Amino acid sequence: MYRSCVNWLPYPRVAGGILDSKDTNLSHAVDAKGSSAELRERTWYPPHRRDLFILKQLVSKDFKLKYRRSALGVIWSVLNPLLMMIVMAAVFSSFMRYSDPTLGNYPLYLILGNTAWSLMNDSTTQGMQSILGASALLKKVKINRFVFPVQKVLFGLVNYAFSLIAVAVVMLFFQIPLTPYALLLPVIVLLLGLFCIGISLFLSAAAVFFRDVIHLWGVFLTAWMYATPLFYPFSILPGWMQTFEAFNPMYCYITCIRDVLLYQQLPTVSLLIRCVAFAVFALVVGWCVFKRHQHKFILYI
Numbered sequence: 527m528y529r530s531c532v533n534w535l536p537y538p539r540v541a542g543g544i545l546d547s548k549d550t551n552l553s554h555a556v557d558a559k560g561s562s563a564e565l566r567e568r569t570w571y572p573p574h575r576r577d578l579f580i581l582k583q584l585v586s587k588d589f590k591l592k593y594r595r596s597a598l599g600v601i602w603s604v605l606n607p608l609l610m611m612i613v614m615a616a617v618f619s620s621f622m623r624y625s626d627p628t629l630g631n632y633p634l635y636l637i638l639g640n641t642a643w644s645l646m647n648d649s650t651t652q653g654m655q656s657i658l659g660a661s662a663l664l665k666k667v668k669i670n671r672f673v674f675p676v677q678k679v680l681f682g683l684v685n686y687a688f689s690l691i692a693v694a695v696v697m698l699f700f701q702i703p704l705t706p707y708a709l710l711l712p713v714i715v716l717l718l719g720l721f722c723i724g725i726s727l728f729l730s731a732a733a734v735f736f737r738d739v740i741h742l743w744g745v746f747l748t749a750w751m752y753a754t755p756l757f758y759p760f761s762i763l764p765g766w767m768q769t770f771e772a773f774n775p776m777y778c779y780i781t782c783i784r785d786v787l788l789y790q791q792l793p794t795v796s797l798l799i800r801c802v803a804f805a806v807f808a809l810v811v812g813w814c815v816f817k818r819h820q821h822k823f824i825l826y827i
Contacts, residue, residue, distance in 0.1 A: 577670050584677040585684060603688035607644070608695065611637040618757055629759050634696050634788050639756040641689040642780045645715075646722055647747055649682035653726025654733050654743060661827035671820045675726040683719050693787070707786040710793070714786070717805040718779045724808025727816040734826050735819070750776065775804040 593599040615633045629635045656674035663669065697704070732739045753767075754776045760768065771777045778800045782793040793801075 577673055580669070580673050581677050581680060584673070585681050588677075588681045589684065600688060603685050604691045604695075607637055607641050607689045607692040610640055611692075611696065614640070614757055628761055630788050631700050631702060634693070634700065634702060635784065636757055637693055637696055638784050638787060639754075639780050641686060641693065642718065642783055643751065643754070643756055643776060644689070645682050645686040645718065646725075646776060646779075647751075648685070649679040649719075649722040650725045650729060651743065651747070652681070653678035653722070654729035654740060656726070657730045657734055657823055658827055664824060664827060671823065672727070672816065675730045675816070676723055679719055679722045679726055682722065683715070686715065697787070702788070703790075704787075705790045707790055707792060710786045711783065714779060714782045714793075714801065717801045720805040721775060721779070721808045724805070724810070724812035727812030728808075731812075731816045731819050731823075734823050750774075754780065756780070772800070775801075775808075778804065 589600075593602065596602060598605065611633050614636050619632055653675040656678050657664070657671065660674050664671065696702075729739060729743060753770070754774060755763070755771070760771065760777075760781075763771065778797055782797055782801060785791050785793045785797075
């Protein structure tokens with residue numbers, strides 16, 4: 527039976543601190559109900575309580591490892607975006623004499639863009655390596671492979687939630703009130719999270735077979751960051767670049783976030799439709815690629 531197979535297995539520490547021998551709770555979570563024959567017949571199954579428990583344990587573990595031996599701990603999730611905002615605001619508005627009245631409050635403009643970008647950047651980068659990082663566990667235990675890329679995105683969303691405290695501090699400092707439009711923020715962040723899950727599923731599958739993807743993604747993210755109006759206004763872009771931004775997912779998500787918090791207005795319908803379309807497209811493609819190739823992972827990790 528599956529119970530007898532799981533109980534004797536040691537849980538070694540793997541890359542990224544996903545699991546170690548002290549994770550007894552997760553060991554019990556992996557002990558699913560049902561026979562081993564039934565589990566072998568299903569390479570993927572709908573999320574249920576066992577997977578949700580594993581997700582919770584993995585997110586909690588990553589969160590503890592990130593701030594282990596740090597004097598300020600989770601406070602860095604608030605301080606880091608604030609410090610980055612201060613540095614970038616000083617560089618672009620003072621030293622480089624850069625300013626644009628169409629941006630509104632420039633510090634808030636910066637921090638809203640940076641925090642959303644960090645969510646996507648960190649989630650996809652860590653999600654891309656999640657299957658490789660969990661190789662020791664996957665070789666020993668039958669477990670839903672979808673859990674690992676999804677967990678990295680959930681961890682990124684938790685960090686983003688803490689970074690919103692920094693956003694609130696900036697809004698209070700500059701006396702920028704919240705409006706009912708801010709109620710759309712969870713919807714926009716949910717769409718961004720789904721987009722990140724789709725990208726992570728695709729990249730994690732690709733990285734198993736082609737390790738070069740890990741290095742190429744880092745280069746692509748750098749180019750993507752500079753092509754996205756994070757610290758400069760959309761209006762300074764030439765015509766062909768403005769056309770390109772219509773197909774830039776991160777521009778759409780960041781613009782929606784800025785609309786509801788900075789400009790206190792509803793995003794345009796076309797912008798919202800594109801946000802939904804990017805999320806659905808990424809999720810469907812990522813899920814299909816991951817599902818099709820997941821049974822081969824064990825041969826390459």
